[in-house]
Amino acid sequence: MTLLQAQLARDISAEGRPPHENDPIVAPEQTLSSMTSQICAPPLERTWPLWWKLSLAAALVFVFILVVAIGWLFYAGVGIWGIDWPVVWGFAILNYVWWIAIASGGTFISALFYLAEVEWRSALNRLAETITIFAAACAAIYPILHLGRPWLFYWLFPYPNVMGVWPQFRSPLLWDFVAILTYVVSSILFWYYGLVPDLATMRDKAGAQDKRRFYGVFALGFRGSQNAWRYYRIGYGLLAAAMAPLVISVHSIVGLDFAGAATVGWHSTEFPPFFVFGALLSGFATVMLLAIPVRRLLRLEDFITGRHFDILGKLLLTSSLCVGYAYLMEAFTVFYGPDAAEKRLFIDKLTGELAPVYWATILFNVVAPQSMWRRSVRLNETLVVLISLFVIVGMWCERYVIVVMSLRRTHLPSAWGGYTPTIWDWLTLFGTVGLFIAGLLIAIRLLPVISMFEMREVILRNARPEK
Amino acid sequence: MSRSFEAQAASKGLTGSFISEEASLAALSSLNAAGVGEVTLFSPVPPNEAPKPSRLPAVALVMGLLGAAAFFTLQSFANVIAYPLDIGGRPPFSWPSFIPIAFEAGILSVVLTAVIGAGALCGLPRYYDPVDETPMIRDSSIDRWVVVVRARDWDALARSQAILQDCGARAIEEAEL
Structure with a gap:
């Protein structure tokens, strides 16, 4: 029965259909049963196609490189990196800020748009939360590695100890530690909580005993009685209401990591909202970038439609305009203010030896996304992939400008310096990209990539337009 | 139907599956009105109803405030009494700098309360329920609304079956519950 249903579901979905502007939020042919069969089919299959195996193998190579780079770092110390006075924050902090901003997309889509009761999030929230x-x-990983003596990271926890010392709670760096910890724990719980009803479906859909056990254990015995759903919904609403301010606070605190220091180029009240805008931009870009291959490879054309691309494109454009505004205000406050060192730094950014990085930031984050004003661009998969990639690279360049360019030019010209990343800096960066991709690939192999219980609501609502 | 009434002397359970929420809710209210016993509805989607009031949000708010207050106190104790440090000449009790961590701790408390509280109220974890053994129940997490009746007596069981049929159940099965 299940095989037949799966086959039917495949036939219904038009494979390889490009996004179109008149696409509905979900293909009208889809029913509760066909949708469930289609979403459950990939994780329940015994063997997976070659593209998955090859990409996982490639990602695992990079994970191995990461392990080697971290192992060598633990053995030899942070001297293997390019950091030195005055540029003491190099790739580790830059990549940390870059990654945490990429992480934000899932929380914005899942929590913020849940509170706004928008329908389109149901197709994307699982993927975005996994990202x-x-x-x-x-x-x-990065701040821990950056500590120099990473094995002492637990000193950041406030706990009574024989040394009688306590953490210094006035430092934004400690706020950051607590914020990231809260964010990671809450994101995992939110993701898992949203998965429970779908794991129950997987348990009931799976034929083989081992798979039923696997999904059954993680589904915690969820059955979907009226009472259970009632409390489940309340819990979900509460989590969304807590996650939305959390993600804003996390990125504000990341901004304060910089603004709290009296460093040229950092000491600005603009930083907390600036970092939230940057997080929005890179978060939406990453969701868009990954939604395209996932949609194609797992044949999700019926659920991730042209409508989703249209909306994500508009969101990307909006956040790009916000970031552009922040760049303008950065320039304005520098030249409106009295600090000669700030002005000197800004002119160095515009015309100095690292000016290409600054202009790449502007080009990739502000200029390129302007093409999203056109609907034909928002619906063109190739262009969307290209622009999302531009933004992700552009956001990395932005952090390079903030971290490296500012530290090179201190108040005292006699203390100026330079920064050249070493091979270990690059290997660690590529290693984490491998870790990210490997994690995503394993997640889409084991778990339903679309939130089925929410998609059922969308299907029912669209089947009965009068409601 | 797998087994007949006569053959199944020990069983007083009945499951009926529906293809729409409206029909299942109609059956549910008729069964409740007839007073046949304990009636539960299992559905693949959250019921399309206005949320009923619950104390969970209030509890989460209180826990959030407590978490924030606890961490604010901890920071004040650590940096004012236990291990005072002069940071840029700030006063020992520089409370504004204790707000971000207190806020994060408050959020974490809300999240933990929501997950643990809602999980417990949903009855999780629950690794065995006699209803799991019924053949029909697995469809309730896919595309069917399944009404489960734990009838009080044989008469109630017979009446339940009639009601389920009247309400348009697609399948009706007896079960040991």
Whole structure:
């Protein structure tokens, strides 16, 4: 029966259909049963296609590189990186900020748009939340590695100890530690909580005993009685209401990591909202970038439609305009203010030896996304992939400008310096990209990539337009 | 139907599956009105109803405030009494700098309360329920609304079956519950 249903579901979905502007939020042919069969089919299959195996193998190579890079770091110390006075924050902090911003997309889509009761989020929230937890995990690695003596990281916890010392709670860096910890724990719980009804479906859909056990254990015995749903919904609403301010606070605190220091180029009240805008931009770009291959490879054309691309494109454009506004205000406050060192730094950014990085930031984050004003661009998969990639690279360049360019040019010209990343810096960066992709690939292999219980609501609502 | 009434002397359970929420809710209210016993509805989607009031949000708010207050107190104790540090000449009790961590701790408390509280109220974890053994129940997490009746007596069981049929159940099965 299940095989037949799966076959039917495949036939219904038009494979390889490009996004179109008149697409509905979900293909009208889809029923509760066909949708469930289609979403459950990939994780329940015994063997997976070659593309999955090859990409996982490639990602695992990078994970191995990451392990080697971290192992060598633990043995030899942070001297293997390019950091030195005055540029003491190099790739580790830059990549940390980059990753944590990428992580934000899932929380914005899942929590903020849940509170706004928008229908389109149901097709994307599972994928976006999965992006969140793996990107946040990649981010969380870096500050620990950056500590120099990473095995003492637990000193950041406030706990009574024989030394009689306590953490210094006035430091934004400690706020950041607590914020990231809260964010990682809450994101994993939110993701898992949203998965429970779908795991129950997987348990009931799976034929083989081992798979039923696997999904059954994680489904915790969820059955979907009226009473259970009632409390489940209340819990979900509460989580969304807590996650939405959390993600804003996390990125504000990341901004304060910089703004709290009296460093040229950092000491600005603009930083907390600036970092939230940057997080929005890279979060939406990453969701868009990954939604395209997932939609194609797992044949989700019926659920992730042209409508979703249209909305995500508009969101990307909006957040790009916000970021552009922040760049303008950054320039304005520097030249409106009295600090000569700030002005000197800004002119160095515009015309100095690293000016290409600054202009790449502007080009990739502000200029390129302007093409999203056109609907034909928002619906063109190739262009969307290209622009999302531009934004992700552009956001990395932005962090390079903030972290490296500012530290190179201190108040005292006699203390100026330079920064050249070493091979270990690059290997660690590529290693975390591998870790992220490997995590995503394993997640889509084991779990339903679309939130089925929410998609059922969308299907029912669209089948009965009068409601 | 797998087994007949006569053959199944020990069983007083009945399951009926529906293809729409409206029909299942109609059956549910008729069964409740007839007073046949304990009636439960299992559905693949959250019921399309206005949320009923619950104390969970209030509890989560209180826990959030407690978590925030606890961490604010901890920071004040640590940096004012236990291990005072002069940071840029700030006063020992520089409370604004204790707010971000207190806020994060409050959020974490809300999240933990929501997950643990809602999970417990949903009855999780629950690894065995006699209803799991019924053949029909697995459809309730896919595309069917399944009404489960734990009838009080044989008469109630017979009446339940009639009601389920009247309400348009697609399948009716007896079960040991």
